Amino acid sequence: GAVVSQHPSRVICKSGTSVKIECRSLDFQATTMFWYRQFPKQSLMLMATSNEGSKATYEQGVEKDKFLINHASLTLSTLTVTSAHPEDSSFYICSARDTRVNTEAFFGQGTRLTVV
Amino acid sequence: AQSVTQLGSHVSVSEGALVLLRCNYSSSVPPYLFWYVQYPNQGLQLLLKYLSGSTLVKGINGFEAEFNKSQTSFHLRKPSVHISDTAEYFCAVSDKTSYDKVIFGPGTSLSVIP
Numbered sequence: 001g002a003v004v005s006q007h008p009s010r011v012i013c014k015s016g017t018s019v020k021i022e023c024r025s026l027d028f029q030a031t032t033m034f035w036y037r038q039f040p041k042q043s044l045m046l047m048a049t050s051n052e053g054s055k056a057t058y059e060q061g062v063e064k065d066k067f068l069i070n071h072a073s074l075t076l077s078t079l080t081v082t083s084a085h086p087e088d089s090s091f092y093i094c095s096a097r098d099t100r101v102n103t104e105a106f107f108g109q110g111t112r113l114t115v116v
Numbered sequence: 117a118q119s120v121t122q123l124g125s126h127v128s129v130s131e132g133a134l135v136l137l138r139c140n141y142s143s144s145v146p147p148y149l150f151w152y153v154q155y156p157n158q159g160l161q162l163l164l165k166y167l168s169g170s171t172l173v174k175g176i177n178g179f180e181a182e183f184n185k186s187q188t189s190f191h192l193r194k195p196s197v198h199i200s201d202t203a204e205y206f207c208a209v210s211d212k213t214s215y216d217k218v219i220f221g222p223g224t225s226l227s228v229i230p
Contacts, residue, residue, distance in 0.1 A: 006159075034217065034218070036220075041225075042222070042223070043206060043220045043221060043222045043223045044160075044206070044220045045220075046217070046218075046219070049217065093159055093160065095218065104148070104150065104162070104165060104210075105210075105217075105218055107152075107159050107160040108159055109158060109159035110158065110159040110160075112157065
């Protein structure tokens with residue numbers, strides 16, 4: 001199946017700094033990628049839809065200026081958590097659809113962000 | 117709008133026993149349904165999916181699920197669980213119009229006891 005890779009898998013940063021998380025589709029092109037957030041022992045909540053070459057679409061309640069999404073190429077989307085605070089600590093997962101398959105999205109392995 | 121509910125946030129069963137994890141969905145269009153498994157501190161792994169056709173779907177690791185349109189359910193079961201099946205299980209829904217925008221249920225934590 002298609003492979004989606006996230007980097008880094010774990011990151012610790014200081015409050016007030018920014019952190020960038022990368023999501024790559026390794027063997028296919030993805031015009032659309034999705035970013036999810038998962039709090040401990042909770043489900044995955046969709047944050048935003050990342051569209052190649054255009055602005056991301058954010059779900060209600062997600063701060064656009066806080067979570068910057070860039071989808072500059074068909075194989076890479078990035079999520080930047082700006083001015084991170086401890087409450088931003090979470091598990092972030094991206095997904096991408098392989099247009100050749102057209103039936104499901106493939107998920108990355110996730111990034112554990114800890115803000116201290 | 118689509119939504120998913122999972123009855124039972126935590127299920128404990130003995131090794132070798134049958135396990136049934138319940139999932140009900142809401143969708144105004146024919147749904148695509150998925151079950152994912154998440155091991156601690158890891159990403160998601162697709163267990164199985166229903167897109168159309170046969171209502172009984174077989175997945176990896178001996179899991180299977182049955183789509184029931186009238187009951188809007190997609191329950192997951194495994195006849196004989198192993199300790200290694202201890203994990204978090206998520207039921208999810210999407211559809212033909214937005215099949216990559218997946219909506220997840222709250223999850224069920226499965227503990228398999230020796």
